[in-house]
Amino acid sequence: MKDSVIIVSGGMDSITLLYDKKDEIALGISFDYGSNHNAKEIPYAKKHCERLGIKHITINLDFIHEYFKSSLLEGAEAIPEGNYNEENMKSTVVPFRNGIMLSIAIGIAESHNLKKVLIANHAGDHTIYPDCRPEFITAINKASIAGTYVNVEVSAPYTNITKGEIAVIGKKLGIDYTETWSCYKGGEKHCGKCGTCRERIEALEYAGIEDHTEYEE
Template identity: 30%
Template sequence: MRKSSVVLLSAGLDSTVNFYAAMNETDVKLALTFDYGQKAAPKEIERSKMIANLLGVPHKIVELPWLKDLGASALTQDRMAIPAGKSALENPSMSVQTAKAVWVPNRNGVFLNIAASFAESLHAQLIVPGFNREEATTFPDNSLDFIRSARKAFSYSTANHVDVQCYTIAMAKNEIVDLGKKMRVPFESIWPCYQARDRWCGECESCERSKRAFKMAGLDFNYLYERY
């Protein structure tokens, strides 16, 4: 029997590819986008809504304004500049520092728990986040161990034992692009950037990872950049 799911959608590379994979493998009942005061929120919401509409899936924005006030993250605090990413990709120790600069306390833990509540209420068996092996080296809440821990917790906290399924958990970014190519993901519609400008900034770590992945997968980042 085909399972049903709730997808966490930020319109980034990982979440969008997981959304398309979930569409192939499950009955997607809802796409959730979180607004926690992040600088990229307007673009993430705009693009997530666009992608969900393209696939004919109901889309809901969950507002978490209190999360912005916790900790000191460059993603949410106007007084803090978002670190440029290229040097971080080339220097693992610097990547650890940039990860700390954009860390939002328990963000993915909050997201998964909210998604599990929606999934249980909709009688969906799965929630689908967008994690990957590459970023798990500096973001432990992107890791398989984190998913396993969430699964165990939800076996107690949800009546239908909601499971967590991430189709890219063992992949590097370029492998995620390759998977997206096979599923004809419209990469020009995604928003991988930490900023909310007219175009991807091309300089933050998320943009730099995407640029590198597109290049390794044989796609022209500048072409995608000019498409929207």
């Protein structure tokens, strides 16, 4: 039964979840909040949803770019290079981004009498991003159930696994990860140096997937 909404960015994790749960997904939602890489990611989200016969919509969140502070919103030169566990990567936090996106997705789910919202946060996000942590997912799930007539649930099945383990799932599902986008800089090619690029490289290696991503020289 197709009773779920998925927040799908066009990155590795959400595209894996899209294929993993395709039989229950009625609607895919992407959010354009003015980040450097939204324009590179969202077309992949649309492409995969269309391929699976899942309706896809993009919701514009211009106010985030206008009022929020994050290096993701300031141009490619503002994106730090290094691993997620390094202090400088905290600049990539978009404050309460998942809380905002989930709240909208929950409202859309209830409006269409759908019972679940899927999100693809994972264990590698916990160090830097507070709204990816298990305690946040637990809290917003409780709030969603309490705050909707149809008791919409928030489901984040990858919360306690790594990006590498997600890539293993994707390998089994036959996903072509060249049809996903990771780089926060949003250039013509992946930079290969920012936190998301490095995490992508490590995840594909962990899963034993040959990396055909085009990286800058």
